[in-house]
Amino acid sequence: MLTQLDIRQIVADRVGREWCLFVDRDGVINRQIVDDYVRGWADFEWLPGARDALRKLREWAPHLVVVTNQQGVGKGLMSIGDVTGIHDHIQAELAQDGVAVNGFQVCPHLESRHCSCRKPQPGLVLDWLTDHPSVDPSLSIVVGDSPSDMELAQNVATAVDRCVSIGIGGRASVVGFANAAFNSLWDFAVAVGHAREELGS
């Protein structure tokens, strides 16, 4: 069990620092499709407030990277090009709000392949951090709605000393293992906004 952290502390620790917010996609940004995959843009549905949340969070975080398992590629249900197309659409819609995501890190592999990038393995996060040496790895934050995202945060912490986990969506198996938990990405963004106001940051 991890320590519950005050969101004000999480914000205060990062004032003036260069760090990255790693955000899960399905179930956090867009509606998760049960027993299937978001195979194309037609399947993509923003969760309420998620788009505004990304705008607010991007104002706070020097870097914001989406980290997502897309095993449907490995299963042959869609191509990596389909996934990239979805991410291009996300960027295009966010650009209307003046927001840019810094990267989309995707694991397309089958679980049975036991790759080093499928969450909860930390490869997607660690590879991005390796490519961005000016970013302080130990200030990383992982946001997700699955137990594997909380496990990802722990695996990143093992590699780089520390990593804060934010649980989204209220699953008991997530809330109990997150440093802080919120019902939605929007609720997290609002809490960050209040903390930043209090701190004058």
Ligand SMILES: [Mg+2]
């Ligand atoms: Mg998810």
Ligand SMILES: [Zn+2]
């Ligand atoms: Zn992989």
